[in-house]
Amino acid sequence: MKTRPGICARKRRFRTEQEAMRVARDAQVSLRVYRCALCRDWPLTSRTKGMRLPG
Structure with a gap:
């Protein structure tokens, strides 16, 4: 998602x-x-749908 x-x-x-x-x-x-692909900083999210989980 962009x-x-x-x-x-x-x-x-x-x-x-x-x-x-x-x-x-x-x-x-x-x-x-x-x-973040736009600002290149590190935000947080609670979303997991469609995202790779660390593991």
């Missing part, structure tokens, strides 16, 4: 994967880290 610029601008993004992973690990819900 992220639109307006959606990308509203997301909380992290400069490093490690920082995003730390926040995802400490969250109350299950979150995954991914690299």
Whole structure:
């Protein structure tokens, strides 16, 4: 899925994967880290449909 610029601008993004992973690990819900193709930062998502899961 390609992220639109307006959606990308509203997301909380992290400069490093490690920082995003730390926040995802400490969250109350299950979150995954991914690299945004538009901004190249690291946002979080709770979506899993159609995405490769780490493993």
